[in-house]
Amino acid sequence: MNEDAWEYSIDIPHNPLAVGVARGALRLILRAHGPVELLPAAELVASELVTNAHAHAPGPACLRVKRTGPWLRLSVWDSSGEPPRVGLCGVDGEGGRGLRIVEELADRWGHYAFGAPGPGGKLVWCELGGGQ
Ligand SMILES: Nc1ncnc2c1ncn2[C@@H]1O[C@H](COP(=O)(O)OP(=O)(O)OP(=O)(O)O)[C@@H](O)[C@H]1O
Numbered sequence: 137m138n139e140d141a142w143e144y145s146i147d148i149p150h151n152p153l154a155v156g157v158a159r160g161a162l163r164l165i166l167r168a169h170g171p172v173e174l175l176p177a178a179e180l181v182a183s184e185l186v187t188n189a190h191a192h193a194p195g196p197a198c199l200r201v202k203r204t205g206p207w208l209r210l211s212v213w214d215s216s217g218e219p220p221r222v223g224l225c226g227v228d229g230e231g232g233r234g235l236r237i238v239e240e241l242a243d244r245w246g247h248y249a250f251g252a253p254g255p256g257g258k259l260v261w262c263e264l265g266g267g268q
């Protein structure tokens with residue numbers, strides 16, 4: 137396999153194992169291929185994106201982990217057509233922090249919907265690694 141370009145897709149169950157499955161897979165993948173320096177940030181943003189898929193969308197999700205040149209791209213598909221919305225989060229607010237964390241740690245992020253025909257739902261993606 138070309139170490140500069142590889143890709144994995146991981147099925148994420150819609151149950152309390154969701155985040156553990158995502159983090160465990162990410163650890164295995166980055167320890168096998170590198171770059172391990174990105175692992176802490178990658179685990180954190182993957183946790184937030186998978187938690188959002190679990191909390192705000194019904195059914196299973198899919199995490200894709202892709203390396204292209206310097207970039208590590210993490211994408212999470214879920215079945216909801218509702219877009220993620222970066223909100224205002226007060227000091228005492230109970231939510232609205234997840235996407236802030238993604239914004240802070242990722243070099244760039246975004247989302248797009250899948251219209252019919254097709255799987256429907258949407259993909260939320262982010263990229264890390266540009267600074268290396
Ligand atoms: N995968 C998703 N599907 C649908 N809506 C989403 C999704 N991800 C985020 N959102 C919307 O964007 C909002 C902000 O997401 P964010 O992760 O920042 O905060 P949160 O999930 O509400 O709280 P937390 O601080 O626990 O992450 C959510 O409240 C939700 O309305």
Ligand SMILES: [Mg+2]
Binds near residue numbers: 184187232234
């Ligand atoms: Mg969240």
